[in-house]
Amino acid sequence: MENPFLTNSYKGPDTFCDRKDETKELIQFIENGINVTLFAIRRLGKTGLIHHLFHKIEHEKQLEYIYIDILPTQNLAEFTNQLATAIYNRFPQQRKIGKRISTFIKLFRPTLNFDELTGNPTLSIAVNSTQQQETTIQQLFQFLDSQSCKVVVAIDEFQQILEYPEKNTEALLRTYFQTLQNTSFIFCGSNQQLMHDIFNSSKRPFFASCSHIHLDFIEENEYADFIARKFAEGKQSISAESISFICKWTLRHTFYTQYLCNQLYYQRRKKIELSDVRKMAWQILKQHEGVFFQYRNLLTDGQWKLLKSIGKEEKVFQPNSKEFIQKYQLGSASIVSRSLEALLQKEMIYLDAYSDKPYYQVYDKFLLRWIQSN
Ligand SMILES: Nc1ncnc2c1ncn2[C@@H]1O[C@H](COP(=O)(O)OP(=O)(O)OP(=O)(O)O)[C@@H](O)[C@H]1O
Ligand SMILES: [Mg+2]
Known part of the structure; x- marks a missing residue:
C-alpha cells in the first residue's frame, strides 16, 4: 500500500483530512456565482483544498473548472500563457467543449512546447503589444464565459500580480472579471499581507468584490482520527499518546504533521509507540539542520x-x-x-x-x- 500521508500533492478524498465545512462553503459560493478569496498561512492546505473541491465537483455536468498557479509568472504575457495552457490542457479534444476551445486557441497561433520535467504540453502565445496582450486575456476569459455552463477559475498565488511590471494589472483584471456572466473566481494566496492589501483596501480595484474564507488548522479530533485510520489501514497500530504527540509537536500545521506521519509510516512498524515518534521527530530535525544553519547565515x-x-x-x-x-x-x-x-x-x-x-x-x-x- 502506498504511503497515505502526502506531503506535496493531492490524490483524492481518501488521503485528504477533513475540510468538510470549507468545501461546502466554497461550493455554495460557486453555485451562487460569488467570487471568493482563500487566505491562510503557508503550507496549511490552500492548494490541497482547491483540488479537493474540484475533485468533488468533477462530475457536475453543469460546471467546468480551471486551475492556474501564477507563482512562476512575472508579467502579463506569462499570465496569458499560463491561462491559455490551463484552458487547453483542461478540456480533452474528444469533448465538444475541447474541440471548440482548441479551435479558438489556435486563432492566437500559439507555439506548443513540452515541459521538460513533467512532459505536459505548454502553450505560448506571441503577442507584440501590450494592447494585444490585454485583448488576448479578455478574449480567453470571454470565450470560457460563453460556454453553456458555469465556469470556476481558481487562481493560486494571486498576490503574484503585484510583481508584474504592468502597473495597472489589478484594475485591468478586475474590469475583465466584472464583465463575465457565468464565471466565478477563487483567489488564493499565501502572502496574507499582500492578499489583504489587494482585497481589503478601499482604494484598490478588488475591494469588496469577494467573500472571504479563512482557512484554519484542522481540528485535533479530526486529525487524530485521520491519522489513526490511515495507520490502521496500513496494518500499523499507533498509540493514542503517539498521535497526541504528533499533533502537539507539529501544532497541526498540515505540511509538518503530514511529513512526520509520512516518515513514520515509511518505517512500516507493526506497532508505533511514543518513543518511536520522538526518535523520528529528532531525526527530522537532524535532517533539516543544514538548512537551519543556512538561515542563521542569511x-x-x-x-x-x-x-x-x-x-x-x-x-x-x-x-x-x-x-x-x-x-x-x-x-x-x-x-x-x-x-x-x-x-x-x-x-x-x-x-x-x-x-x-x-x-x-x-x-x-x-x-x-x-x-x-x-
Ligand atoms: N486536509 C488535508 N489532509 C491531508 N493532507 C493535506 C491536507 N491539506 C494539505 N495537505 C498536505 O499538506 C501539503 C501542504 O498543503 P498545500 O500545498 O495545499 O498548502 P498551501 O497552503 O497551498 O501551501 P503554500 O502556501 O506553500 O502554497 C500538501 O502537499 C498536502 O499533501
Ligand atoms: Mg499552495
Missing part, C-alpha cells in the same frame, strides 16, 4: 536572536513589550521592530491575526522545535 545577528526568542517562547503576543525584550536581552524596541519587520517579510515568522489574541510564531515548525531543543 539573517543578521539581531534577526536571528529575535527569531530564536520567538521560537523559545512559541507564541509571542507582544514582541515590543519590556518583559519580552528584557527576558531575551534584545536591545531597544526600535531594533526589535526592525528585525520583526524583516522576519515577517522573509516569511520566517508570521502573525496569526485570526486568533482571539493575535500572536507571532515561527513559520517552519521543524525550525521552531529545533530552536527549542538547542
Whole structure:
C-alpha cells in the first residue's frame, strides 16, 4: 500500500483530512456565482483544498473548472500563457467543449512546447503589444464565459500580480472579471499581507468584490482520527499518546504533521509507540539542520536572536513589550521592530491575526522545535 500521508500533492478524498465545512462553503459560493478569496498561512492546505473541491465537483455536468498557479509568472504575457495552457490542457479534444476551445486557441497561433520535467504540453502565445496582450486575456476569459455552463477559475498565488511590471494589472483584471456572466473566481494566496492589501483596501480595484474564507488548522479530533485510520489501514497500530504527540509537536500545521506521519509510516512498524515518534521527530530535525544553519547565515545577528526568542517562547503576543525584550536581552524596541519587520517579510515568522489574541510564531515548525531543543 502506498504511503497515505502526502506531503506535496493531492490524490483524492481518501488521503485528504477533513475540510468538510470549507468545501461546502466554497461550493455554495460557486453555485451562487460569488467570487471568493482563500487566505491562510503557508503550507496549511490552500492548494490541497482547491483540488479537493474540484475533485468533488468533477462530475457536475453543469460546471467546468480551471486551475492556474501564477507563482512562476512575472508579467502579463506569462499570465496569458499560463491561462491559455490551463484552458487547453483542461478540456480533452474528444469533448465538444475541447474541440471548440482548441479551435479558438489556435486563432492566437500559439507555439506548443513540452515541459521538460513533467512532459505536459505548454502553450505560448506571441503577442507584440501590450494592447494585444490585454485583448488576448479578455478574449480567453470571454470565450470560457460563453460556454453553456458555469465556469470556476481558481487562481493560486494571486498576490503574484503585484510583481508584474504592468502597473495597472489589478484594475485591468478586475474590469475583465466584472464583465463575465457565468464565471466565478477563487483567489488564493499565501502572502496574507499582500492578499489583504489587494482585497481589503478601499482604494484598490478588488475591494469588496469577494467573500472571504479563512482557512484554519484542522481540528485535533479530526486529525487524530485521520491519522489513526490511515495507520490502521496500513496494518500499523499507533498509540493514542503517539498521535497526541504528533499533533502537539507539529501544532497541526498540515505540511509538518503530514511529513512526520509520512516518515513514520515509511518505517512500516507493526506497532508505533511514543518513543518511536520522538526518535523520528529528532531525526527530522537532524535532517533539516543544514538548512537551519543556512538561515542563521542569511539573517543578521539581531534577526536571528529575535527569531530564536520567538521560537523559545512559541507564541509571542507582544514582541515590543519590556518583559519580552528584557527576558531575551534584545536591545531597544526600535531594533526589535526592525528585525520583526524583516522576519515577517522573509516569511520566517508570521502573525496569526485570526486568533482571539493575535500572536507571532515561527513559520517552519521543524525550525521552531529545533530552536527549542538547542
Ligand atoms: N486536509 C488535508 N489532509 C491531508 N493532507 C493535506 C491536507 N491539506 C494539505 N495537505 C498536505 O499538506 C501539503 C501542504 O498543503 P498545500 O500545498 O495545499 O498548502 P498551501 O497552503 O497551498 O501551501 P503554500 O502556501 O506553500 O502554497 C500538501 O502537499 C498536502 O499533501
Ligand atoms: Mg499552495
